[in-house]
Amino acid sequence: MAVHTVATPVALGPAVGLSCRECGERFDLGPIFACAVCFGPLEVAYDLPTGDPEALRRRIEAGPENIWRYAPLLPVPADVADKPSLNPGFTKLVKADNLARELGVTGGLYVKDDSGNPTHSFKDRVVAIAVEAARAFGFTTLxxxxxxxxxxxxxxxAARAGLKSxxxxxxxxxxxxxxxxxxxGGDLVxxxxxxxxxxxxxxxLIGDPLGEGWGFVNVNLRPYYGEGSKTLAYEICEQLGWRLPDQIVVPIASGSQLTKIDKGLKELIALGLVEDRPYKIFGAQAEGCSPVSRAFKDGHDVVRPVKPDTIAKSLAIGNPADGPYVLDIARRTGGAVEDVTDAQIVDAIKLLARTEGIFAETAGGVTVGVTKKLIEAGVLDPSLTTVVLNTGDGLKTLDxxxxxxxxxxTIxxxxDAFRAAGLAGS
Amino acid sequence: MAVHTVATPVALGPAVGLSCRECGERFDLGPIFACAVCFGPLEVAYDLPTGDPEALRRRIEAGPENIWRYAPLLPVPADVADKPSLNPGFTKLVKADNLARELGVTGGLYVKDDSGNPTHSFKDRVVAIAVEAARAFGFTTLxxxxxxxxxxxxxxxAARAGLKSxxxxxxxxxxxxxxxxxxxGGDLVxxxxxxxxxxxxxxxLIGDPLGEGWGFVNVNLRPYYGEGSKTLAYEICEQLGWRLPDQIVVPIASGSQLTKIDKGLKELIALGLVEDRPYKIFGAQAEGCSPVSRAFKDGHDVVRPVKPDTIAKSLAIGNPADGPYVLDIARRTGGAVEDVTDAQIVDAIKLLARTEGIFAETAGGVTVGVTKKLIEAGVLDPSLTTVVLNTGDGLKTLDxxxxxxxxxxTIxxxxDAFRAAGLAGS
Known part of the structure; x- marks a missing residue:
């Protein structure tokens, strides 16, 4: 396979290049995101530290309590933990026994609560990786x-890293x-x-001199940015005691997060950090933006774009770039893709708050709602260890x-007024 | 000294009773908050694990990444970490080098960022301790x-603990x-x-049969509740490498948090976990509710109540119960109490966001603003290690x-429109 090289090679830890997910063409690390041959999406290729799994595990466990403990598996420089960063990650994996009782889950139910990140969503993970790529490529504006x-x-x-934005x-x-x-304090337009x-x-703007020196995290830095979602997979397994969950329920916007969680789980298996056994990945959408769920149910391989209309705005991508890959993963692992109505999303947000004291964003309502629906439909097995993702914070979607x-x-x-309200002893 | 006993003794770890902060009278552990002799406030008395500091340090470091790592120093049962709790604490101590540069601090500036707690304020710490007291006393409603x-x-x-609220x-x-x-999902009235x-x-309600079985966290559980703030002191020292900060800037509402941080620091010294050397505690108020700052500047020992009028609503207590104790601590440690205007609070919120990517509640604007003011006045020494508390999240005070x-x-x-806006390359 040909390798396309760039003028100034950069050092991003174990990352050795970019490869096209469609045709496999290889490229040097750079701020590019589409294959020059077939226009397919590029993703980071690694030379991962195979060898002694125990040594790698100890190295990770001795690392900082954030995503940089996994630096040996990420496209970041080896000294990344010393640089100014928001240091996201290592959020709580909450054993949700109250919710499990309500849903009839007996095999262990966990909520991976990414509202604990610095700006209270999983986006801090992906952006943190993009910042390192921006630094490596000499970008000054994020x-x-x-x-x-x-x-x-x-x-x-950007503020913390000393970059413009x-x-x-x-x-x-x-x-x-x-x-x-x-x-x-950055520019907002x-x-x-x-x-x-x-x-x-x-x-x-990316193609214009006006955008020179600019790293768009979800465009020309997208291959790096996306890798941040792998850390969700790493953390879940480490927090389960270096064990794969049996089932994991992931929200779908572009679909990138789900594909990277699958990538992360496969890496842990390949590196010998977890036992190689089957796991199932389930995708969750809102009914008002459910192109992947629709395609899954119809048995299609392609995803027909839709016009979103749902309260789950953080998932409202009508033409999800990674939709076909999501379908493939759900089918290959024995999972499924399902959707819930806006009313079910609201009910699920309240259910999670009432049982576990976690106030989720609408995206968390989607995953909890889909989990409930899939259990009731007999698709999700309540006797297996199940992890549900909450990727954001209810404070941001109060409406x-x-x-x-x-x-x-109100009294x-x-x-006397309180007695009349009938709440005491209720 | 007489000891007042209750019918059913409870086990709350190293807590051995309550003592009156005014007259020293001792009471058994129970849901009481005022001295039966002099009406002074009660606080928890301990039999702390003096002995081998290294063993205690190792025990703490091997504990969970939340406040329960300090269970040997808190009024909680020994098995507290196994119970359903939001598990707050061990929030980030952010080395704020960008902010330090702007403020001219050379001795190391840190922000203890309690917006990382489960409901995004330091209140999760104090409530978590109150929950354990509620359980011990058989309360069913929080x-x-x-x-x-x-x-x-x-x-x-309450939701997570399985209590009514x-x-x-x-x-x-x-x-x-x-x-x-x-x-x-609890009752809200x-x-x-x-x-x-x-x-x-x-x-x-506390004195009425209607309130039977109810634990009011900040009234009849207040002695326990308040102890949660000690964990801020413990964490700061541990995160500094088991070292006291030279200076610490704390917001003042009732004043309880500041007094408990002082208590926590003194305990660490007494237990040999940190070196015994001087530290200074500074109190921060909003000008629109600055009774303690006023008394400090006037050289008074008593605090004259005020009617609050400030955007820092989480600090707007016009008659702070612990005001006199705060004055005593600020004077004894060589600290000070200062206040800032609403405009300075807003500027400080933006300064912290722009330099460190931390979006603070108004209370965080108060501490950062007071830090700036005290440095400019030559009261706070920029060559010393300084810790500033951010106790809440900007998402809650967007207004x-x-x-x-x-x-x-807006373009x-x-x-062409973007070029005309003059932002590129800015």
Whole structure:
């Protein structure tokens, strides 16, 4: 296979190049994201530390309590932990016994709660890796298009890393989200148009001298960025005592996170860090944006784009780039892809809050709701160890639950009024 | 000294009783909070594991990555880590080199970032300890009066612990805060009146059969609850490599947190876990609610109550119960108490976000703002190791920064429009 080389080679730990997921063509590490031969997506290729699994395990366990403990498996320089970073990751894997009782799960139910990340979503993981790539390629400005979580993650990470940032958003975003995107002091640009218009504009900018020196985390840094999701797989296995879960339920937006979790699990097996045995990966979508679920149920290999209409806005990608790969993984592992209605999402957010004290973003409502639905349908086996991802924080999507969440009673400040409300001893 | 005993002794680890902070009278562990002799506040008395400091240090370091690693120093049962809890604590101690450069700090500046707790404020620490006391005393309902952070912390902790909860709030709280308080599924009661009315009502309820079996975390469980703040001191020292900071800047609401941090530092010295050398504690208030700062500057020992008027609502206690103790600690350690205006609070929130990617609650703006002011005044020594507390999350106080935080530009999706905006290469 030919290898396309770049002028200045960079050192990103065990990463040895990029390879095309479609045709296998190899490229040197660089700020490129599409295969020059077939236009397929590029992903990072590694020379991983095979050899003594025990030594690798000890090295990881002696590392910092964040994603950099897995630096030997990531496209980052060896001294990454010494650089200014938000240091995301190693979020709680919560043993959810109360939720398990409600859902009838007997084999152990866990919630991987990524609301514990610095800006309270899993995006901190992927952006942290993109920052290292940006540094390696000499970029001075970190950029992205976003409607929410990613904007805050990029702004915060750039501030801490000492990089400039310029984030592009649709001009009519809710006021709260604009504040979260702007507070870190980088440039924030409202674009008069839809999110698609914002994306198209960013693609133009990458090819223009105006965008020189700019790393767009989810475009020209995408191959590196995506690898951050592998850390979810690593952490889940390590937190289970270096054991694969039997079943794992992952939300689907572009589908990248699910494919990288699968990649991470396969790496741990190949490296001898976990026992090689089957696991099933389940994908979760909102009914109002369920192109992958639709294709799975119809037995199709291609994903027909849809126009999203759901409260789960962080998952509302109507044309998911990694959809076909998700279908392949769900089928190959014996998993499934399912969707839930907006009402079921809200119910699931409340169910998780009521049972485990975790207030999830709508995306967490999607995974918990799909888990419930798949158990009731007999697709997910309640006697097996199951991990459900919560990728964001309910504080960012208050509107989803606000209409149906309020006081039990409003009373005058008197014991008589409280007695009349009938809440004591309830 | 007489010891007042209760019918059923409880086991709360190294806690051996309660003692009056004023007259020293001793009481058995129980759900009481005021001295029966002099009405002074009660606090937990310990039989701490003096002996081999190295063994204790190793035991702590081998513990879980949350506050329960310090169980040998807290009023909790020995098996506390096995019980369902939100497991707060061990939040990041961020080395804030960018902020240090801006403030001219050369001795090492750190931000203890408690926005990383499960419900994103330090309240998770104190509530987690109160839950253990509630369990020990056989309470089945967890309760509190609150205008914000505490409501969410109590609702979430009770849900996870399998306790009922009933939280009382002023009826006219902002919609977002009501959602956060209600989403965990416990009872939430709006009281037609001010926060003072809510408090008075709760005190009535404790003395009434209606409140039987109820643990009010900040009233009849207050002696235990308050001890949770000691863990901030423990973590800071451990994260500094078992070293005392030279200076620490703490926000003042009731003043309890500051006094417990001092208590925690003194315990570490007494146990031989850190070297015995001087440290200075600084208190931070908002100008619009600065009774302790006022008393400090006037050289008074008593704190004259004020009517709060500040954006730092989580610190807006006009009659701080621990005010006199705070004055004593600030003076004894060579620290100070200072206040900043609302505008300075907003500037400080943005400064921290821009330099370190940490989006703080208004209380964090108060501590960072006071740190800046004290350095400029020559009171805080920039050549010494300094720790600044951020006790909450900016997502909960978006209104504070919203009026002055927004897009750099709003443009059509074209390169010409972007060029005209003058942001590229900026």
């Amino acid at each position: 950029s992205c298009s976003s409607t929410g979580n990613l904007a805050g993650a990029v702004g915060a990470a 310029c984030v592009f958003i649709p001009h009519d975003l809710e006021a709260g989200k604009v504040v979260m995107a702007a507070v870190y 409202g674009i008069e148009g839809t999110y698609d218009d914002v994306n198209r504009f960013c693609s133009e 989803a639950v606000a209409p149906t969440t309020g006081p039990s009673a 005058r400040p008197s014991l | 309760s509190c009066s609150s205008t914000g952070n505490l409501a969410g912390a109590v609702g979430a902790a 009933c939280v009382f709030i002023p009826h006219d709280l902002e919609a977002g805060k009501v959602v956060m308080a209600a989403v965990y 709006g009281i037609e009146g001010t926060y003072d009315d809510v408090n008075r009502f709760c005190s009535e 504070a920064v919203a009026p002055t935080t927004g897009p750099s530009a 059509r999706p074209s390169l």
